[in-house]
Amino acid sequence: MTQSPSDPHLAFAVFRPRRGRIVAITFAVLVLAAFTLVAIVAPGAEWKPFDRALVIAFGLAIAWFLLRFAMIRAVPTRESLVVRNLLTSRTLEWSEIVSVEFAGADPWVSLDLADTDELAVMAIQRADGPRARKEAARLAALVTALGEAGDR
Structure with a gap:
């Protein structure tokens, strides 16, 4: 069961890998x-x-x-998602995110963006097993609830 974006304590928790x-x-x-x-x-x-x-x-x-x-993370707020990967950081408004992908053998989640770009979210890693799938679902729920790009 995924957390509802309406529950700020759970929905807006920072995404971090555990094992990595x-x-x-x-x-x-x-x-x-x-x-x-x-x-x-x-x-x-x-x-x-x-x-x-x-x-x-x-x-x-x-x-x-x-x-x-060890410091990679993704920080969701009501306005945006700040993705800090290994060497770069990027702030995205929710409306810029079209979808969340976590399929196949990808090592981490990737975001499809409205400008046709793709961004890896290394904070949600397949190595974390079922926890990673729950975190990917939580991120997808946030994108659905707060984003506008999917409605275009």
């Missing part, structure tokens, strides 16, 4: 710890402080990327 977020945060911590450990205890006198700092910096870069993945 947990994996990304866990690996960010592990990568940073591993690279720091290697930089500190690396054998050999050939490693200068600058070399060690570069190894830690590389670990930080990987951890940053993983944390970006």
Whole structure:
């Protein structure tokens, strides 16, 4: 059963992946710890402080990327949907969204837009199983209730 868009506590909850977020945060911590450990205890006198700092910096870069993945989300309001994917963010008015697609083997939901463009919503991921289908249905209900593009 999907939540009704008239229930603001449930309908306007932020869309976030569950499994992908947990994996990304866990690996960010592990990568940073591993690279720091290697930089500190690396054998050999050939490693200068600058070399060690570069190894830690590389670990930080990987951890940053993983944390970006952990921060993906879609934030619905009565006026719009803000989609924050891995590297980009986009704000859409509900009237710009024609339909919500979550078919086949697609890894995440995609939105068909009125300008014939398509936008991935990485916040709703197939890896989350039944929860992802419920979240896709909730997003589709919001588009139906608040959008106008489907009425054209």
